Amino acid sequence: MIKRLVIGTIAAVAVGGAAFASYLTFGPGPTDFAPGKRVAVEQYRGEDPTGVPDEMKTASILARGEYLTRAADCVVCHTAPNGTPFTGGRAFVLPFGTLYSTNITPEVQTGIGAYSDRQFLDAVHRGIRRDGAALYPAMPYPSYTYMSDADALAIKAYLFSLPPQHAPAPKNTLLFPFSQRPLMRVWAAMFNSNRRFEPNVDQSPAWNRGAYLVEAMEHCAECHTPRNLAFALNQREKFAGAVQAGWRAYNISSDTTSGVGAWSEQELHDYLATGHATGHGTAAGPMGEAIDESLSHLTAGDISAMVTYLRTTPVVSTRDLGTIRSTPASVHYNEGIPTSLASRGMQIYAGACVGCHDWTGISPGLPFATLTGSRAVNDPTGTNVVRAGHLDAVIC
Numbered sequence: 001m002i003k004r005l006v007i008g009t010i011a012a013v014a015v016g017g018a019a020f021a022s023y024l025t026f027g028p029g030p031t032d033f034a035p036g037k038r039v040a041v042e043q044y045r046g047e048d049p050t051g052v053p054d055e056m057k058t059a060s061i062l063a064r065g066e067y068l069t070r071a072a073d074c075v076v077c078h079t080a081p082n083g084t085p086f087t088g089g090r091a092f093v094l095p096f097g098t099l100y101s102t103n104i105t106p107e108v109q110t111g112i113g114a115y116s117d118r119q120f121l122d123a124v125h126r127g128i129r130r131d132g133a134a135l136y137p138a139m140p141y142p143s144y145t146y147m148s149d150a151d152a153l154a155i156k157a158y159l160f161s162l163p164p165q166h167a168p169a170p171k172n173t174l175l176f177p178f179s180q181r182p183l184m185r186v187w188a189a190m191f192n193s194n195r196r197f198e199p200n201v202d203q204s205p206a207w208n209r210g211a212y213l214v215e216a217m218e219h220c221a222e223c224h225t226p227r228n229l230a231f232a233l234n235q236r237e238k239f240a241g242a243v244q245a246g247w248r249a250y251n252i253s254s255d256t257t258s259g260v261g262a263w264s265e266q267e268l269h270d271y272l273a274t275g276h277a278t279g280h281g282t283a284a285g286p287m288g289e290a291i292d293e294s295l296s297h298l299t300a301g302d303i304s305a306m307v308t309y310l311r312t313t314p315v316v317s318t319r320d321l322g323t324i325r326s327t328p329a330s331v332h333y334n335e336g337i338p339t340s341l342a343s344r345g346m347q348i349y350a351g352a353c354v355g356c357h358d359w360t361g362i363s364p365g366l367p368f369a370t371l372t373g374s375r376a377v378n379d380p381t382g383t384n385v386v387r388a389g390h391l392d393a394v395i396c
Contacts, residue, residue: 027236039198050150051064106164143219247383275288
């Protein structure tokens with residue numbers, strides 16, 4: 001009897017532990033939070049949320065492909081600092097080693113020039129290379145998997161119109177077992193849905209278009225959503241923020257304190273379209289790149305659709321951000337700070353910062369340089385301020 005009880009207890013604990021681990025590891029899809037019925041695009045009776053905006057419907061395949069390539073932000077990841085666009089070589093420094101992006105110009109040997117349409121779709125949707133090897137999810141195929149076939153092939157058409165560039169990728173330096181590519185097939189089987197975007201019939205056309213842009217094309221979750229135990233996106237903490245490439249991608253959920261729930265629609269629109277919103281700061285680092293190379297090239301209607309979608313996402317609180325100061329700093333800048341520290345900080349700020357940011361944090365002539373309301377300068381971790389110090393800018 002005792003032996004059975006012990007075995008039963010062990011079995012119950014094992015089952016409970018497995019269930020808890022499964023709960024932590026697996027989660028809902030990116031738009032499962034929204035009420036309503038989702039259907040295949042072919043069955044959707046509303047305006048097709050995929051593709052290009054209305055004003056570009058009659059544009060050439062190359063023009064549409066260029067717009068969608070911008071929307072997918074391909075150039076940022078596939079261009080090394082000061083490198084030729086789309087030739088790869090950008091380093092992704094991870095806790096277990098460094099990955100390098102690859103050449104996606106139509107050069108045959110080192111690029112994608114030999115890819116068929118089917119092989120290109122497999123890479124975008126399934127993370128499978130032309131030679132059958134598994135891609136690492138630094139290539140955001142778990143988000144791109146929601147991209148329509150037509151949009152992915154329009155991107156391919158545009159990329160194939162570029163001048164071929166011979167550019168071998170540097171060798172990845174990953175620790176074991178992360179260096180074993182075959183394991184990525186197991187990871188993809190667990191965490192890549194391999195499903196195209198499904199519109200929600202109970203949501204507005206703007207919401208569906210915004211969902212497609214945010215989740216599939218711009219793949220915002222890849223930076224702004226925390227990872228689970230297996231380094232897959234944790235959709236239960238959707239858009240709660242995370243640290244990526246040494247920068248903190250802040251909370252963009254609809255939480256009014258640590259997210260963007262208190263931002264007006266115009267403020268969100270301005271930030272996404274220009275990289276600056278009055279009272280909230282200016283984008284730099286990876287977000288600045290995303291705006292410069294991608295978001296700033298989208299139409300006003302597409303930006304508005306993204307805002308519509310983002311304002312409906314679940315409230316998720318980030319507890320370690322602190323209170324964001326929305327008023328100018330006092331002229332008594334060193335009040336309450338030890339004299340030695342204040343003096344050293346004052347010297348640095350006076351020499352490198354005050355000309356643009358003023359002592360109060362309100363720039364006298366450059367709105368983009370105003371610090372008031374910026375999350376970065378109110379973040380107790382100081383993560384982005386330290387990084388931005390090398391760029392002479394501050395990310396919001």
